[in-house]
Amino acid sequence: MIIVYIGTLFLGIYLIVRLYPLYRVKRENIEDALKFLYTSHQENNIVTLETLAGRLKISKGAAIRHIEEMTNKGLVSMSGGHIKLTVSGSALGLQILRAHRLWERYLSDYTDVPLQKIHDHAEKHEHKLKEEEIKRLETQLGYPKRDPHGDIIPDKVGEYTGELGVSLTDWPSNQPARVVHIEDEPQSIFTQILNEGIIPGSNLVVKEATQTGVRLEIEDQEIWLVPIVASNIYVTPAPVREELREKILLSDLTPGQKARVVNISRDIKGFLRRRLFDLGFTKGALVEAALRSSFGKGGPSAYHIRGTLIALRREQTEKIYIDPVEDESANQ
Amino acid sequence: MHHKDYMKGLSILQKARALREALSDDFRDILVEGIYTESERIAGSVSHFEDGERKNWDIKIDRIVTHPLWGLPLMFLGLAVVFWVTIVGANYPSQFLATLLFSIGDYGARLFEWLHMPWWITGFIWHGVYKGLAWVTSVMLPPMMIFFPIFTILEDLGYLPRVAFNTDWLFKKVGAHGKQALTMTMGFGCNAAGVISARIIESPREKLIAILTNNFVPCNGRFPTLIMLGIVFFASTSPSSFSSIIAAGAVVGSVLVGIIFTLIVSWLLTKTILKGEASAFTLELPPYRRPSIMRVVYTSIIDRTIFVLRRAIIMAAPAGGAIWLMANIHIGNESLVKIVSDFLTPLGTAIGLDGVILLAYIIAIPANEIVVPTIIMGYLGVGAMTDLNSLSELRHLLVDQAGWTLLTASCLMLFAVLHNPCSTTILTIWKETRSRKWTLISAFMPLLIAFIVTFIVAQLWRLLQSGI
Amino acid sequence: MITNFKRLLGQSNSCDTCSQHIESGGAELSQQHYLITVAGNPNTGKSTLFNGLTGLKQHVGNWPGKTVMRAEGGFRYGTENYKIVDLPGTYSLLAGSVEEEIARDFILFEDPDAVIVVMDATAVERNLNLTLQILEITDHVVVALNLMDEARRKGITIDHKGLSKELGVPVIPTVARTGEGIGYLMQAVSDLVEGRIQTNPRRIQLDHVLEEMVNELVYEIKKSFPHLKNSRWIALRLLDGDSSIYKAFETGEIEDLFKKVHPYDLKSTAENPA
Structure with missing residues (x-):
């Protein structure tokens, strides 16, 4: 008896909590709409009721309610079937966009959230950040120029600085290129690109571009991308300095073996990357494997580098490229 | 003027932003690389190497203490030896101190009687406050004087980072940080210090995981409880030469239980309220250094022993007074101790303990060190002058008078390891996290776990017993 | 109070090598004094040196608003009083951890009269990374080449005079644990703060593209803020996107920061001869 009573009570509460939002236009949705309007304006795209409804995945009726709400608040105005942002709407749209991209940068640099999931996290969190917090975040992150998949983060007056890059399908063959931006939507294509090992900062060379796809070389591997995938990758000329990565990893060293550091993979970002550099894992540094801890691959290994013994987990040593040194005399 | 500065600042920032855009993303890499190239050149030109007397010492020692197979067992063996030395070494000084301090107490009480002081003043001061102090000093001081110097030497030598190195794979598995092992070793001394070291x-x-679970490492204040239980229950039947080994084993066993719960709870936190992957970590394994004797003596005696003892004494005095008052204030025919402990008995029995033990744990919230003396005073009640400086008397009191069984001892051991942190630690957690939520969780989560675990153990035990 | 638990033991000072005497804790901090600080990598004996100078008279607490331990103390050397602050041990000032920020901000904004950089003589190459960065920020540096005993045991000899020439600042070999060389170290610090010696710190070499960019920014900074001393370093940090420097420019506080008298002092240092 009691169980039935409590059960009904909980069900009631659950339904109220679940269904209530359907009756009101949520602030989050308004903000999403403004963000979409803002980016569309930047790209000179026209937004209509239909495109808005499609983008926000809501019915036309709901979209109308959104527009009413935004008009009442003085955020948008309608002209000839187009939705236009007012000055305050534009400011709010910019704020949400900045919140989104800065939060993505934060997640990528300071947490372990995988790149594929970063967008979804930021979609939620962008609504929680207040203007002050966004500024503080930007400062804390060191005024990043781009988000983790290469979108430019506008500054607080909406200024974009940076090259947007050229779509890979339009890039000439045999010219070294660096990935600056990957479209993070649709997610399935984004994930596919990441699975191929392509991230912003990757260097690649297009070997052949045809109607059916693009053949390219990345990290000594050849891969084939269909046009719809390749067109979501944007590149700029690769800096001359960059060398091809060696395939030998720090984790391949066994205790007693020595090597010189070639570089640190771009998968290691943010604070950890800087920390590794400061510990002396820079190009050309002599490193000697010293200790391997318990339980095979599970535990960390320790390396002599620049006069100190430093322990690293395998997740990191697998991303440091080295050039083995055979000769003892290379020591000093 | 401020406004002008502001504008000037902004124009420079704009310039910097524009210049940065032209920089490659490798700027930082190039910069640090440049500094290191410079460092290499300078270091190369000013240093000269030849074979020193201990060039490869460090690595030889490291190969042994971080050995993939024996590294961990060696660590636990070392821990067991440290506890054994502590227990054996502290045994006689403890008895001596107890005899001395309790006889001073007797003389003090007699002096007060001779001066015709009211009985309740004599009782409160000598049988309450003083007895609490005497117990805490004689039980805690000698082990601390042995344990802390050994611990400080290990710390000074540079062994602790090796512990983190050996155990990292465990922490990685449960989604925690490799340096959590370091915070845990600090927790042996004092959980509050362990919490601070989580920085x-x-x-x-x-x-946060390291802070919330630090409590599962039994701190120095809880050793007396564990050692006493080890000796009274698990060692009393064996020949005396073995008893210290068994007691040390019992303490190591409790520590193991604590470590297992640390890992389980870390894992649960990772899967629930503190979701995430284990983050990367870099750990320096500094060269072994000869400890400085002065520093070891100073750190272990002044900073640690005196610090912990002072805190224990400050807490023990009022607790001793409180339990004496409770034993001597009667409502109707019953003393307050009896009333409160009777009230707590059903709960205590359900988790394998009894009302007096729970009462002692309530009184001991400020400092775990006083749990045992409070329990004893709780059982002895009014004016019982037995000097409990021999273990057989203690065993007699607990087993024959209070009816403790092996179940009581086991549950008390579990409870001692798992229950809530002391108030100093809770306060420290608040200071470090500045979060009411995490402070509350850190206080109540272990308590809940302690109740659940002891409840399950007690119920299963009784079920098995009745089944036989 | 609980931090006492971790406080390290101070050595008794041996000052047999110098003519003057270090009086631990002798300085009443209300008197006028020089502000000096100890920086260095972790595990270099930095705190041992600090404790050796201050003895047991230290203030232990947290850095304002941070959960990082801060220790400070005072001592007397010769006729002068010194206040000394122990900075957190760091490998660098670039990575941006809280400790590095604290160390960096202190050297940059508090502008101490002398920074003692403690280097591990057994790992000079690694330690130079931090040293070179500090030399980029301030001229007032004395290097303590510590752990000389360990270096000797490992068969490492360091030409400290050569190192001093390379860095352009005094380099004093020390063994903080026994007090060896501490007298010479304090003599060098005293010479520096009293202006008896001038340093000529080495600057980090940059490739010419970078150097040009830095110069361009330095020019701008000098034009707008002629009082800033370390404009080159600030330019470098701006190029690297350093958050606290950006913030200081954004709020217009950049100039005030450098005019600020030491906020940690008990008394204004206006009459300080430095």
């Missing part, structure tokens, strides 16, 4: 963990998520 070395950069990731906020893993720092």
